[in-house]
Amino acid sequence: xxxxxxxxxxxxxxxxxxxxxxxxxxxxxxxxxxxxxxxxxxxxxxxxxxxxxxxxxxxxxxxxxxxxxxxxxxxxxxxxxxxxxxxxxxxxxxxxxxxxxxxxxxxxxxxxxxxxxxxxxxxxxxxxxxxxxxxxxxxxxxxxxxxxxxxxxxxxxxxxxxxxxxxxxxxxxxxxxxxxxxxxxxxxxxxxxxxxxxxxxxxxxxxxxxxxxxxxxxxxxxxxxxxxxxxxxxxxxxxxxxxxxxxxxxxxxxxxxxxxxxxxxxxxxxxxxxxxxxxxxxxxxxxxxxxxxxxxxxxxxxxxxxxxxxxxxxxxxxxxxxxxxxxxxxxxxxxxxxxxxxxxxxxxxxxxxxxxxxxxxxxxxxxxxxxxxxxxxxxxxxxxxxxxxxxxxxxxxxxxxxxxxxxxxxxxxxxxxxx
Ligand code: EPU
Numbered sequence: 001x002x003x004x005x006x007x008x009x010x011x012x013x014x015x016x017x018x019x020x021x022x023x024x025x026x027x028x029x030x031x032x033x034x035x036x037x038x039x040x041x042x043x044x045x046x047x048x049x050x051x052x053x054x055x056x057x058x059x060x061x062x063x064x065x066x067x068x069x070x071x072x073x074x075x076x077x078x079x080x081x082x083x084x085x086x087x088x089x090x091x092x093x094x095x096x097x098x099x100x101x102x103x104x105x106x107x108x109x110x111x112x113x114x115x116x117x118x119x120x121x122x123x124x125x126x127x128x129x130x131x132x133x134x135x136x137x138x139x140x141x142x143x144x145x146x147x148x149x150x151x152x153x154x155x156x157x158x159x160x161x162x163x164x165x166x167x168x169x170x171x172x173x174x175x176x177x178x179x180x181x182x183x184x185x186x187x188x189x190x191x192x193x194x195x196x197x198x199x200x201x202x203x204x205x206x207x208x209x210x211x212x213x214x215x216x217x218x219x220x221x222x223x224x225x226x227x228x229x230x231x232x233x234x235x236x237x238x239x240x241x242x243x244x245x246x247x248x249x250x251x252x253x254x255x256x257x258x259x260x261x262x263x264x265x266x267x268x269x270x271x272x273x274x275x276x277x278x279x280x281x282x283x284x285x286x287x288x289x290x291x292x293x294x295x296x297x298x299x300x301x302x303x304x305x306x307x308x309x310x311x312x313x314x315x316x317x318x319x320x321x322x323x324x325x326x327x328x329x330x331x332x333x334x335x336x337x338x339x340x341x342x343x344x345x346x347x348x349x350x351x352x353x354x355x356x357x358x359x360x361x362x363x364x365x366x367x368x369x370x371x372x373x374x375x376x377x378x379x380x381x382x383x384x385x386x387x388x389x390x391x392x393x394x395x396x397x398x399x400x401x402x403x404x405x406x407x408x409x410x411x412x413x414x415x416x417x418x419x
Contacts, residue, residue, distance in 0.1 A: 001389070001390045001391060001392040001417055002391050002392065002395075002414050002415060002416050002417050003387055003388060003389045003390070003391055003414075003415050003417070004376060004379070004386075004387070004388040004391055004402060004412055004413065004414060004415070005385060005386075005387055005412070005413045005415055006361070006376065006379035006380060006382075006385065006386045006387075006388065006410070006411065006412045006413075007361075007384075007385055007411035007412075008359070008361055008379055008380055008381055008382035008383055008384060008385075008386060008411075009245075009381075009383070009411070010245065010380075010409045010410060010411060011245045011246055011247040011248075011409070012241055012242045012245045012247035012248075012249050012380070012405070012408040012409050012410060013242075013247050013248050013249060013408060013409055014249060014250075014407065014408045014409065015249070015250045015251075015252060016238055016249065016250075016251055016252070016404050016407060016408055017251070017252045017253045017404075018230045018231050018234045018235045018238065018251055018252065018253040018254055018279075019043070019045035019047075019069075019230075019231055019234060019253070019399040019400075020042075020043035020044055020045050020069070020227075020228030020229070020230065020231060021045075021189075021190055021193070021228055021229050021230060021231040021232065021233075021234075022045055022047060022049055022050070022231060022233075022234075022397045023093075023163070023188075023190045023231075023233070024189075024190040024193040024194065024228050024229055025041065025043075025044045025045060025050055025053075025071075025228045026049060026050065026053050026093045026096065027093075027096055027167050027171075027190065027194045028041055028193070028194060028197045028226065028228065029041070029050070029053045029054070029057060029071070029073065030053070030093075030096040030097045030099075030100050030167075030171065031100060031171055031194060031197055031198055031201070032057070032062070032073040033057070033060065033062070033097055033100035033101060033104060034100045034103060034104040034171065034174070034175060034201070034221050035073075035075060035201055035221050035222060035223045035224065036075065036220050036221060036222055036223070037074075037075065037222060037223035038063075038072060038073065038074045038075075038223045039072070039073045039201075039223045039224050039225075039226070040070065040071070040072050040223070040224075040225040040226075041070070041071045041072075041073070041197075041225075041226055041227075041228060042069060042070055042071075042225075042226070042227040042228065043069055043227045043228040043230075044066065044069050044070070044071040044228055045069075045228075045231065045399040046066070046069070046399050046400075047395065047396060047397055047398065047399050048392070048395045048396040048397075049091050049093065049396045049397060050066075050071075052087060052090050052091040052094065053091070053093065053094065054066060054071075055087055056083050056087050056094045056097060057073060057097075059080065059082070059083070059084060059087065060076055060079050060080055060081070060082070060083075060097070060101075061076030061077065061078060061079045061080050062074060062075060062076045062079075063075075063076075079101075079105060081101050081105050081107045081108050081109060082108070082109040082110070083095070083097050083098075083108075083109075083110040083111060084111060085111035085142065085143075087111075088110065088111035088112075088113055089111065089113075091396075092113040092121060092164075093164070094110070094111075094113075095110055095113050095123055095126065095144075095164065095168070096164065096167055096168055096171070097110065098110045098126060098130070098144060098146065098168055099126070099130060099167075099168035099169060099170075099171040099172035100171050100172070101146075102130060102135050102146045102147075102148050102151065102172060103151055103171065103172040103173075103174065103175035103176065104175060106147065106148050106149065106150070107146065107147050107148075108144070108145075108146045109143050109144070109145050109146075110143065110144045110146075111142060111143055111144075112139060112142050112143060112144055117329065117332065117367050117368040117371075121327075123144070123164070123165075125158055125159060125160070125162050125165035126162075126164060126165045126168040126169070127144065128156075129156055129158070129165060129168065129169035129172075129182075130146060130151075130168065130169065130172055132154045132156050133148075133151040133152060133153070133154050133169075133172055133173065133176055133180065134148055134150070134151050134152050134154075134176075135147065135148040135151060135172075136148065150176075150177060151172055151173070151175065151176035151177065151217075152176055152177045152178055153173065153176050153177060153178030153179040153180040153215075153216075153217055154180055154181075155180070155181045155183075156169070156180075156181070156182055156183070157183045157184055158182065158183070158184045158185060158186075159184075160184075160297075161184050161185060161186040161187065161211065161297045162186060163186040163188055163190070163191065163297075165186075166182060166185045166186040166191055166213070167186075167191060167194055169182055170182065170185075170191070170194065170195065170198070170205070170208070170213060170215060171194075171198070173215035173217060174198050174201075174203035174204075174205070174215055174217060174218060174221065175217060175218065175219075175220075175221065176215075176217040177217055178216075178217055179214060179215065179216050179217070180214070180215045180217070181212065181213070181214050181215075182212070182213045182215075183211065183212050184211055185207075185208075185210070185211055185212065185213045186297060186298065187209055187210060187211060187297070187298050187299065188209075188297075188298040189209065189229060189232065189255070189258045189298070190229070191208050191209060191213075192208045192209035193228065193229045194208070195208030195209070195213070196208075196226065197224060197226045198221070200224035200225070200226055201221035201222055201223070201224045202218055202220070202221050202222050203215065203218055203221060204216040204218065229255065229258075230253040230254050230255055230258075231253075232254065232255070232258040232259050232302070233302060233304040233305060233370075233397075234397075234398060234399075235251045235253070235254035235258075235259060235279075235280060236259060236262050236302070236304075236305040236308070237305070237308050237373050237377070237398070238251045238404065238405075239251055239266065239273075239280060239282045240305070240308045240309060240311070240312050240377055241308075241376075241377050241380060241405060241408075241410070242282050242283075242284075242408070243266065243269075243271050243282055243284055243288060243312050244288075244311060244312045244315060244377045244378070244380055244381045245380050245381050245410075246284040246287075246288075247282075247283070247284070247408070247409075248281070248282070248283035248284075249281065249282060249283075249408055250278065250279055250280070250281040251279050251280050251281070252278055252279040253279060254279045254280045256275030256276075256279075256280050259280065260299060261299060261300060261301050262301060262302065262305060263275060263280065265291055265293060265301060265309075266282060268291050269288050269289055269290070269291045269312075269313070269316060270284065270285075270286060270287060270288050270289045271283070271284050271288065272284070272285055287316070287317045288312060288313070288315065288316040288317070288355075289316055289317050289318050290313060290316045290317065290318035290319045290320035290353065290355055291313070291316075291320055292320065292321045292322075293306070293309060293320070293321070293322050293323070294322075294323040294325060295322075295323065295324050295325050295326050295330075296325055296326075297326070303324060303325075303326035303327055303330060304370055305370070306322065306324055306330060306370070307330065307333040307370045307371045307373070307374035308370060308373050308374045308377055309322070310322060310331075310333065310334070310337065310344065310351065310353060310374060311333075311337060311342075311374040311375070311377045311378040312377065313353045313355065314337055314340075314342035314343070314344060314353055314355065314356065314359065314378065315342075315355060315356065315357070315358070315359060315381055316353070316355040317355055318355055319352060319353065319354050319355070320352075320353040320355070321350065321351070321352060321353075322350070322351040322353065323349060323350050323351075324349045324350075324351075325349065328349065330370075331346045331349075331351055332367045332368070332371055333367065333370075333371035333374050333375065334346050334351060336364040336365065336367075336371070336375055337359075337374070337375070337378055339362050339364055340359040340360060340361070340362050340364060340375075340378050340379070340382055340386065341356060341358070341359045341360040341362075341382070342356060342359060342378070343355075343356055358381070358382070358383050359378055359381060359382035359383070360382055360383050360384060361379065361382040361383060361384035361385045361386040362382075362386060362387075363386075363387040363389065364378075364379075364386065364387070364388055364389070365388070365389040365390045366388060366389065366390045366391055366393040366394060367390075367393070368393050369393050369394060369396050369397045369398075371393070372388065372390070372391060372393045372394040373394060373398065373401070375388045376388055376394070376401070376405070376412070379412075380405070380410055380412070391414070402414055
């Protein structure tokens with residue numbers, strides 16, 4: 001894998017634009033499996049995960065053309081109703097074709113997603129929801145196998161507001177017979193974006209973005225043209241990059257309504273935050289100060305910004321307390337941050353961060369996407385050179401990350417693995 005070479009120090013300044021949301025685009029692509037004709041999706045980020053989902057759709061037999069952020073997906077003439085292990089193993093979100101395949105074609109075979117660097121990530125709720133709609137679900141030889149002679153609407157409660165389960169069930173329900181009600185549904189903006197996409201295809205959905213979603217099944221779905229919402233996690237990451245260098249940056253392409261608690265926490269930490277029609281800006285007039293943060297499902301503080309926030313708080317004045325409530329292994333970045341001179345202790349799902357005046361550059365390795373971003377941020381502020389290895393993890397979810405940071409004044413360079 002490539003690595004980054006970062007010279008820490010420069011204060012980031014200027015304006016940068018966020019790309020379309022990874023965690024929306026991937027689900028819209030899965031939903032396109034159900035369309036009778038072509039779907040055209042704009043503002044799709046050119047990242048590895050999108051490329052893997054393109055491979056999943058191509059494996060199924062769909063036509064996929066991607067250029068300049070525009071993705072066209074056409075239906076398969078003789079679909080292969082399967083998401084194979086070699087693709088699901090690279091990206092768990094491939095499991096999101098399960099609901100669409102059963103709903104549209106009555107059958108699906110999807111490799112069971114395995115472990116993941118940020119912790120156990122089950123799919124039991126996805127399977128339970130689909131079973132309640134009448135699908136016969138089983139697991140055999142490492143594959144989820146599902147069959148249905150037509151799905152029927154149901155009323156179900158999720159044990160946890162899981163994004164993936166909400167999406168898989170919502171997608172299956174749009175072609176089910178009758179009404180489906182999902183209670184304790186995930187409320188993320190990406191769920192509302194998926195519902196808008198499905199509605200454009202002719203689905204009838206109410207309440208997406210709230211904890212109760214009601215879906216009235218339709219017989220067929222047409223193609224749709226849709227623009228993906230801005231990536232709130234990329235926006236947050238770029239704002240945190242500015243904050244760790246005590247810089248001043250405006251991020252365009254952001255909906256401030258998607259990051260309310262994050263913006264509030266940044267203010268509490270001493271950052272000056274402004275949000276308007278252009279986007280969100282940050283500047284750090286004095287110092288960053290320690291805060292308390294607990295990750296929670298949306299609209300709570302996003303787990304996908306926790307490692308990057310941890311990096312910033314590592315250089316704050318005072319002590320911070322972080323609680324991670326979503327994933328059981330999302331403090332893997334701590335050992336690497338400590339190699340850069342941070343003072344962070346963890347106990348189970350809590351971290352205590354004692355701020356230090358300056359981090360010091362060192363070689364470190366990305367263990368997953370957000371941990372990788374956190375290490376880049378740390379490197380931007382560290383004294384001397386930081387080498388971030390295994391940045392393939394970062395390429396999964398950030399489009400032109402180093403280019404965007406360099407445009408704000410960062411000294412960051414990609415070194416290809418063979419060099
Ligand atoms: N869970 C279950 N059973 C299920 C489903 C989930 O126990 O059937 C548990 C998981 O084990 C986990 C928690 O519920 O502990 C959260 O899982 P959720 O289903 O909400 O997450 P996801 O859909 O797998 C998406 C994002 C993640 C993001 C989480 C939480 C995508 C492709 N991934 O994952 O994004 O952290 O929601 O918001 O949308 C990232 O972008 O870096 C990333 C990891």
